[in-house]
Amino acid sequence: MQRGSLGSVKPAAASVIGPAPRRAARYAASRSGGHNRSAATRTAHGPVPQPRRQLGTVAAASTTDVQPQAPAQTPPPEVKYAADISILPVNKRVDVVRVACRDRLPEVEFNQRHGTTSNAYLLKNTSGAYEVLIDVPNKVFDVDFVGQLASAGATSTLTTIIITRLSPERLPVLARVLEACKKEGLQLLLSNPALQLLNERAAANEALSAALQGVKVEAINRGSDVKLAGASKGLRFVLIPTPRWPDLVAVYSEQDNILFSSNFFSAHTAMAGASSATDSGGWDAYAADWRNYYDCMLAPVARQVATALDRLNINATSSPEAGGGGGLAQALAPLRRLAGLVRDLTLGADDGVAEPLTVGAIAPMHGPVVRQSLTELVGRYAEWTARQVEASGVAAVAVLYASAYGNTASLAQAISRGITKAGVGVETLNLEQCGQDELEAALDRCSGFVLGSPTLGGHMPTQVQTALGTIMRNANARQVPCSVFGSFGWSGEAVDMMERRLKDAGFRFAFDPVRCKFKPTQQTLQVCEESGLDLAQDIRKKKKRNERVAAEKLSVAEVGSGKALALGRVVGSLCVLTGRDGDAEGAMLASWVSQASFNPPGLTVAVKQDRAMESMLPVGASFNLNILAEGKERAVMKQMLKPFKPAEDRFAGMDVQRSESTGAVIIPDSAAYVECTVVSRMEAGDHVVLYAQVNDGKVLNQTGQSAVHYRRIGTNY
Numbered sequence: 001m002q003r004g005s006l007g008s009v010k011p012a013a014a015s016v017i018g019p020a021p022r023r024a025a026r027y028a029a030s031r032s033g034g035h036n037r038s039a040a041t042r043t044a045h046g047p048v049p050q051p052r053r054q055l056g057t058v059a060a061a062s063t064t065d066v067q068p069q070a071p072a073q074t075p076p077p078e079v080k081y082a083a084d085i086s087i088l089p090v091n092k093r094v095d096v097v098r099v100a101c102r103d104r105l106p107e108v109e110f111n112q113r114h115g116t117t118s119n120a121y122l123l124k125n126t127s128g129a130y131e132v133l134i135d136v137p138n139k140v141f142d143v144d145f146v147g148q149l150a151s152a153g154a155t156s157t158l159t160t161i162i163i164t165r166l167s168p169e170r171l172p173v174l175a176r177v178l179e180a181c182k183k184e185g186l187q188l189l190l191s192n193p194a195l196q197l198l199n200e201r202a203a204a205n206e207a208l209s210a211a212l213q214g215v216k217v218e219a220i221n222r223g224s225d226v227k228l229a230g231a232s233k234g235l236r237f238v239l240i241p242t243p244r245w246p247d248l249v250a251v252y253s254e255q256d257n258i259l260f261s262s263n264f265f266s267a268h269t270a271m272a273g274a275s276s277a278t279d280s281g282g283w284d285a286y287a288a289d290w291r292n293y294y295d296c297m298l299a300p301v302a303r304q305v306a307t308a309l310d311r312l313n314i315n316a317t318s319s320p321e322a323g324g325g326g327g328l329a330q331a332l333a334p335l336r337r338l339a340g341l342v343r344d345l346t347l348g349a350d351d352g353v354a355e356p357l358t359v360g361a362i363a364p365m366h367g368p369v370v371r372q373s374l375t376e377l378v379g380r381y382a383e384w385t386a387r388q389v390e391a392s393g394v395a396a397v398a399v400l401y402a403s404a405y406g407n408t409a410s411l412a413q414a415i416s417r418g419i420t421k422a423g424v425g426v427e428t429l430n431l432e433q434c435g436q437d438e439l440e441a442a443l444d445r446c447s448g449f450v451l452g453s454p455t456l457g458g459h460m461p462t463q464v465q466t467a468l469g470t471i472m473r474n475a476n477a478r479q480v481p482c483s484v485f486g487s488f489g490w491s492g493e494a495v496d497m498m499e500r501r502l503k504d505a506g507f508r509f510a511f512d513p514v515r516c517k518f519k520p521t522q523q524t525l526q527v528c529e530e531s532g533l534d535l536a537q538d539i540r541k542k543k544k545r546n547e548r549v550a551a552e553k554l555s556v557a558e559v560g561s562g563k564a565l566a567l568g569r570v571v572g573s574l575c576v577l578t579g580r581d582g583d584a585e586g587a588m589l590a591s592w593v594s595q596a597s598f599n600p601p602g603l604t605v606a607v608k609q610d611r612a613m614e615s616m617l618p619v620g621a622s623f624n625l626n627i628l629a630e631g632k633e634r635a636v637m638k639q640m641l642k643p644f645k646p647a648e649d650r651f652a653g654m655d656v657q658r659s660e661s662t663g664a665v666i667i668p669d670s671a672a673y674v675e676c677t678v679v680s681r682m683e684a685g686d687h688v689v690l691y692a693q694v695n696d697g698k699v700l701n702q703t704g705q706s707a708v709h710y711r712r713i714g715t716n717y
C-alpha cells in the first residue's frame with residue numbers, strides 16, 4: 001500500500017479540486033508508461049531519475065500534492081495540524097525529536113482519540129555532537145522541524161540521515177533538512193524501495209532535486225553499517241518490509257542496545273508527558289494504543305510481520321546503555337516458543353535465523369519509546385502474530401486491491417480489521433506489488449476473498465483486470481464467498497464492472513459492494529469493518545456445525561463439573577450500550593455490567609472482542625449505558641438482536657433521543673441511563689473489560705425496576 005510507488009499524491013478529501021490543465025496534460029502524456037522496477041543502488045551526486053511504476057494503462061497523475069477530480073478548478077489549501085515539537089533524552093547519546101499532535105488526524109486510519117506523535121531520533125558521537133538523524137516528520141504537522149534541529153546545533157554537525165520509511169508527505173521536510181545540513185560528505189541512507197520513490201519524485205521536483213545535489217545517497221542492504229565518530233560499535237540495519245510499507249527498515253544501535261523500529265511497536269498517541277520520551281505510564285497506559293496499531297496496520301499482514309520479527313530476533317533485556325533502570329531482564333520462554341511456531345510457519349529453507357539483537361529499548365516512529373513495557377510488548381507482538389498466522393492457516397480471506405492514492409487501501413484496511421476481529425485470518429495482497437504465483441497461491445488456499453479497485457479513466461487499472469481474470473479461472477475462488485469495493489471520484493465504473501463480472505460468473509457475494517467517493521469517512525470505514533465481520537462470520541458458519549458439536553461436548557463436560565452452571569448464576573442488569581464516533585453510530589446489548597467505584601462513580605462493562613462496537617470504545621471514548629426497565633425490555637431486545645446490514649440504523653422505527661454531551665442514543669423507555677467515558681481497558685479472555693467513569697445520568701422511570709438478565713449457564717449470555 002505504498003502510495004508513492006504508484007506515482008501518487010496526497011489522498012484527496014471530497015473537497016479537493018480538479019486537475020490543472022498542466023497536470024492533465026502530463027497525465028495524458030504518461031498513459032503509456034511502463035513498469036520499470038529496476039533497483040536503484042548508490043548515486044554519489046544525487047539520485048538517478050527512474051520511471052515510476054504505474055497503475056495499469058492509467059498512469060498516476062502528477063507529482064504535485066493535489067489529486068485530480070472532475071468538475072472543480074482551484075487547488076485546496078494545504079492542511080496543517082497544530083503540534084508541539086520538543087527534544088527529549090532517551091539516554092546519554094540518543095535524543096528523540098518528538099512532534100506531538102493532540103488532534104485526531106483524518107490522515108491516520110483508525111487513529112484513536114489520543115492524537116499521534118511523529119518521532120525522529122538524534123544520535124551523538126563520542127564528542128557529544130549530533131552526527132546521525134533517523135527519520136523526519138510528515139509535512140502535515142505545523143512545526144519548524146529544521147529550526148528545532150538548528151537551535152539544538154544539529155544542522156551543522158549531522159553527517160548521516162537515515163530514513164526508515166519514506167512517504168510522499170515526508171519528502172518536503174526531508175528536502176529542507178538536507179538543504180540545512182548540506183556539507184561535504186553528507187550521506188542519506190534508505191532502503192531500495194524508498195530510494196525509488198525518492199528518485200521518482202526528485203525527477204519532477206526541482207526543490208527536492210536541488211536538495212539532493214552533492215548528497216551521497218545510498219541504498220541500505222544487509223551488509224550496511226554506520227559507525228559514529230569515535231564509537232567502537234556501529235549501527236546495523238534489518239529490512240522488515242510489509243505489503244503496506246515495502247521500504248521499512250529497522251536500525252539497531254549496538255552501542256546503545258536501542259532498536260529504532262520504524263512502524264513496528266508504534267502507537268498513535270500523544271499521551272506521553274512533556275518531560276518524558278518513554279512509556280513511563282507502563283503497559284496499562286499504552287496497551288490499547290499498541291494493540292490498536294497492531295490490529296490495524298500489522299495483523300492483516302501477519303505472515304510478513306512474523307518474518308520481520310524473526311529477522312529482528314529481539315532479545316528484550318534491561319540495559320543501562322539503553323537508559324534502562326535494571327531489573328527488566330526476564331526469561332522469554334513463551335515468546336521463544338511462539339517465535340519458533342511463527343518461524344516454522346513462515347520461513348523458507350534459505351532463511352537463516354538472525355543473531356538475537358539484545359534490546360534494552362525500542363524507539364518507534366510513533367508513540368513512546370518502549371522501555372518499561374519492553375518485555376511485555378515484544379512478547380505480545382509474538383503472541384498476536386502467532387495467533388493471527390495460526391488463524392489464517394485455518395481460514396483466511398484474501399484481501400486483494402490496488403490503490404493509487406491510498407483511498408481504496410484504507411477501505412481494504414478497514415475490511416481486513418473486521419475480518420481479523422472475527423478471528424479469521426487475512427492475507428493482504430497489493431496487486432501492484434504481488435506476482436502472479438503469489439496471487440494464485442493465495443486464491444488456492446483462501447476461504448473467501450475481496451477485491452478492491454479505484455476507478456481511473458473510467459476503468460479498473462490493468463493489475464486489477466488481470467487479477468479478475470485469474471480469480472475467474474481459479475477453482476477454489478469460485479466456491480468461496482466474496483465481495484468488491486473501491487474508491488472513485490465521479491463516475492466509479494470499476495466497482496460496477498467487478499461486481500457484474502463476478503456475479504455473471506456465479507460468484508457468491510457475502511456483502512454488498514462498498515463504493516466510496518474519494519477519501520472514506522468514519523462511517524464508510526465502519527461499513528467496511530462491519531462488512532469484513534459479515535464475511536468472516538459467513539466463513540465461520542461453514543465450520544459452525546463442527547464447532548457446535550465441540551461446544552456441546554464441552555458444555556456436557558462443564559455441566560458435569562457444575563462450573564458453568566454455577567457461573568450462570570452471576571446476573572447483571574440488562575442494558576443497551578450506545579456510542580457515536582463522528583458519523584458512525586453503534587449499539588449493543590450488554591448485561592456483563594457492574595458498578596466498580598463510588599468516587600469517582602465508575603462501572604465496568606465486558607465487551608466481546610469481535611463486537612463491531614468494541615473498536616468504538618478506546619480509552620477516552622464516551623458512551624451511554626441505557627439500563628432497561630423490567631417489563632419493557634422485550635421490544636428493545638428484539639430490535640437489538642435483529643440482523644443488521646453494515647452501518648444500518650440500529651434504531652430505525654424506534655423513538656429515541658440523543659445526549660448532548662456524548663451524541664449517543666438515549667432509549668426513553670429505559671429505567672435510567674448514564675453517560676460515561678472509558679478510562680481504561682483490560683483484555684480478559686475473549687472479552688475486553690472497560691472501566692468507565694460515570695459523568696452524568698438520569699432516572700427515566702421512577703417506579704419501575706431494572707431488567708435483570710438471568711441465565712441458565714455461564715457458557716453464553
Ligand SMILES: Cc1cc2nc3c(=O)[nH]c(=O)nc-3n(C[C@H](O)[C@H](O)[C@H](O)COP(=O)(O)O)c2cc1C
Binds near residue numbers: 458459491518
Ligand atoms: C488519473 C486519474 C483518473 C481518474 N479517473 C476517474 C474516473 O474515470 N472516474 C472516477 O469516478 N474517478 C476517477 N478518478 C478519481 C479516483 O478514482 C479517486 O481519486 C479515488 O479516490 C482513487 O482511489 P485510490 O486512492 O484507491 O487510488 C481518477 C483519478 C485520477 C488520478
